[in-house]
Amino acid sequence: MGRDAHFRVWRGDAAGGDLQDYTVEVNEGEVVLDIIHRLQATQAGDLAVRWNCKAGKCGSCSAEINGRPRLLCMTRMSIFDPDETITVTPMRAFPVIRDLVTDVSFNYRKARQIPAFAPPPDLAPGEYRMQQVDVERSQEFRKCIECFLCQNVCHVVRDHEENKPAFAGPRFLIRAAELDMHPLDARTDRREFAREHQGIGLCNITKCCTEVCPEHIKITDNAIIPMKERVVDRSYDPLVWLGNKLFRRRRD
Known part of the structure; x- marks a missing residue:
């Protein structure tokens, strides 16, 4: 009635x-x-x-x-x-x-900036093989319907217009994380790209993006936090730092 x-x-x-x-x-x-x-x-x-x-x-x-x-x-x-x-x-x-x-064109501009999936050069289409656990890990992020609710609720984007040039937002940070986790992606610069061009350091993991996702993707816990950890390991691990210093000295 x-x-x-x-x-x-x-x-x-x-x-x-x-x-x-x-x-x-x-x-x-x-x-x-x-x-x-x-x-x-x-x-x-x-x-x-x-x-x-x-x-x-x-x-x-x-x-x-x-x-x-x-x-x-x-x-x-x-x-x-x-x-x-x-x-x-x-x-x-x-x-x-x-x-x-x-006008959500901001999101499409950010999408175009992400380097595409790069398969191994020695494998032809049809020869790709992955473990099921790797399929399931990246499949969660592929459920994204690009409603941009996560982008909208993210205060880094929502409350600070000046951040938009430097910050990709949660939707595209999970895309970067998905590709970085992909065992068949041959690129090795995903973490550096997330730090230098996507502004992953601006995210303070309030989890508001996860709360509004209609596909129930665990954006923060399963994508952004692991990506942040890998970026930090790459940038600040003392052994990596020492190796870089020695390598540069030897090369010079």
């Missing part, structure tokens, strides 16, 4: 905007994206929202619901109190285009 729900939806564009109030019908089993679509159909035909699959697999409908980054299509209306006002706003870390749609 249907009921009415009170929504506050951010309306505006890059020049500014504000929250507008709506009362919208809600039916059993619906998600927030259903209500946004009903709002478009009945009261706000020009409301801009990005979506595609409505199945939690495309990552398109990212927004903030009552201040928490979520997928609109995976947030059930049943989790809210019937008398609760539900506030829907665009992701705060990225520039607003219009209404709930943000």
Whole structure:
């Protein structure tokens, strides 16, 4: 049986905007994206929202619901109190285009900077062999749907615009970690790249990215912390440091 729900939806564009109030019908089993679509159909035909699959697999409908980054299509209306006002706003870390749609091109620029997978030169496609444990370890990170909720909630990106040139964000740190863990990736500079070009040192592992991941990827524990440890081992291990000094002296 249907009921009415009170929504506050951010309306505006890059020049500014504000929250507008709506009362919208809600039916059993619906998600927030259903209500946004009903709002478009009945009261706000020009409301801009990005979506595609409505199945939690495309990552398109990212927004903030009552201040928490979520997928609109995976947030059930049943989790809210019937008398609760539900506030829907665009992701705060990225520039607003219009209404709930943000410009996430920052993320695609960061993706293009990552060196691609480099298979061993002596193996042809079809000859790759991996242990199952290595498959499972990297497979977790491949579940990422690039909703960019982790990027949005990361305070290094969200609260400090000046960090964006130097910091890739959690989504791309797990990509670097995945490739560094991959037994068939022939590159040896992933750790240096994470330190010098992705700004892994700026991450202070608050785990907020893990908390909002709709695919339940353990971004911090399984990717960023191990990558940080490998970067530190490479850079600050006294034996490595001594070996580098001796090697340079011998070479000189």
